[in-house]
Amino acid sequence: MKQARHLEKLEHFKAWNPSAAELVEAAQREYEPADTFTRRQRILIWTCSLVAAGIMIETLFFKFTAAPESVYIFKRMGTEPWMRWVQGVWELLASIGLLWPRLRWAGGILTTGAMAAAILSHVTWLGFSVQGDHGLLFGMAVVTFTCGVTVMLLHRDLIPNYVAMSRW
Numbered sequence: 001m002k003q004a005r006h007l008e009k010l011e012h013f014k015a016w017n018p019s020a021a022e023l024v025e026a027a028q029r030e031y032e033p034a035d036t037f038t039r040r041q042r043i044l045i046w047t048c049s050l051v052a053a054g055i056m057i058e059t060l061f062f063k064f065t066a067a068p069e070s071v072y073i074f075k076r077m078g079t080e081p082w083m084r085w086v087q088g089v090w091e092l093l094a095s096i097g098l099l100w101p102r103l104r105w106a107g108g109i110l111t112t113g114a115m116a117a118a119i120l121s122h123v124t125w126l127g128f129s130v131q132g133d134h135g136l137l138f139g140m141a142v143v144t145f146t147c148g149v150t151v152m153l154l155h156r157d158l159i160p161n162y163v164a165m166s167r168w
Contacts (some may be wrong), residue, residue: 001125004012021032037154038081040048041154043103044150044154045151045154045155047123048102048104048146048147048148048150048151049098049147049151050082050098050099051143051144052094052095052098052107052111052143052147052151053090053094053095053098053099053107054143054149055140055143055144056091056092056095056111056114056144057092058092059091059140060088060091060092060095061086061163063084063085063087063088063091064085064088066081066084069130069131071082071084072130072131073086073090073121073126073130073137076125076126077121077125077126080096084113087114087117087118090110090114091114092112093108094107094110094111094114094148097111098111098151104151104155104158105151105155105156105159105165106147106154106160107148107151108149108152108153108154108155109159110148110149110150111144111145111147111148111151111152112145112148112152114148115141115142115144115145116145116150117138118141118144118145119138119141119142119143120144122141
């Protein structure tokens with residue numbers, strides 16, 4: 001167990017006032033956050049990242065090649081072809097973020113947003129079954145959303161300007 005450090009009295013406190021050279025040196029230092037995840041959390045993060053990225057990368061082919069099912073989906077929502085391209089690029093960036101450990105927090109956010117939009121479109125315009133797929137696309141969106149939320153929540157402390165309201 002660590003021993004408590006002796007702290008000076010407040011009267012002897014001196015504020016740190018760095019020189020310009022010290023500030024430049026500090027700005028040039030590389031900061032690598034400590035890996036604080038347990039083995040189980042790392043396995044969960046990698047599994048969720050690979051599953052979500054795999055599903056999104058699989059669907060990119062259909063979005064970018066204007067597959068009939070993708071064209072039908074976006075035409076039904078009245079956003080063909082521009083939103084099909086935007087959604088494809090969005091999912092590509094989310095997949096890259098999930099697979100790149102330093103950007104996993106961003107991949108989680110992008111995945112969660114993209115899949116929330118997909119789930120919302122299924123619930124409002126498309127229905128659960130699209131062209132007789134028996135809910136496969138909807139199910140894939142729910143699985144990917146769940147994986148994205150899991151990655152995002154586990155990496156929430158790395159999100160810039162994130163302030164925890166509570167610690168759970």
